[in-house]
Amino acid sequence: MSDVTSTEAQRRFRPLVVAQLAALALVVALFALLVWKIAFGQSGADLVAAIKRGERPTAPSFDLPVIWHRPSTWPERVRPALADSRVQLDELRGTPVVLNFWASWCIPCKEEAPFLAASARAHRREVAFLGLDIQDFASDARRFLRELDVPYPSVRETGDEIHSSYGLTGLPETYYIDGRGRIVAHARGAISREELERDIALLLAPGSS
Numbered sequence: 001m002s003d004v005t006s007t008e009a010q011r012r013f014r015p016l017v018v019a020q021l022a023a024l025a026l027v028v029a030l031f032a033l034l035v036w037k038i039a040f041g042q043s044g045a046d047l048v049a050a051i052k053r054g055e056r057p058t059a060p061s062f063d064l065p066v067i068w069h070r071p072s073t074w075p076e077r078v079r080p081a082l083a084d085s086r087v088q089l090d091e092l093r094g095t096p097v098v099l100n101f102w103a104s105w106c107i108p109c110k111e112e113a114p115f116l117a118a119s120a121r122a123h124r125r126e127v128a129f130l131g132l133d134i135q136d137f138a139s140d141a142r143r144f145l146r147e148l149d150v151p152y153p154s155v156r157e158t159g160d161e162i163h164s165s166y167g168l169t170g171l172p173e174t175y176y177i178d179g180r181g182r183i184v185a186h187a188r189g190a191i192s193r194e195e196l197e198r199d200i201a202l203l204l205a206p207g208s209s
Contacts, residue, residue, distance in 0.1 A: 044167030
């Protein structure tokens, strides 16, 4: 009788152990996520603060898949970076970059798109414009790009590591990265053509290549 009781107790004990282990694993995972969020969120906030202080911090690197292959406005020297259908930011060193974070569901992104397109065409031999689509469906993103006839490439992030490292707080946001890989200016919200040209002038100023 005692053996039967012991076996029954073991059967009841096993699910309890499994449940406890699952709960422990969940706690560990949530803690790891919290630590990651704190680390990357703080680093992103520090980056934005450094830009505001005029320190020109190095732009966080990335390697992302291309969802819109439109190299015609890029300077010839950086077009090979698109050959493998991915873009590494480091591949664009030596060329000023206007990096625009956007999404198809973002109304201000649509409002500023014509200004970005016009400036990309105006500086086609000097500056590489690059869109970075986040928190979006690839099909919706491509439809957005097609309908607005965006004349420069876009890449896409499916997670949140990159835009967190840039300190993104909303969409759209635009970063101006000089030829040495340093962020010289940053704009939150939709930008005008005048604002674009003002900050592009910083990219093209002596000492920024």
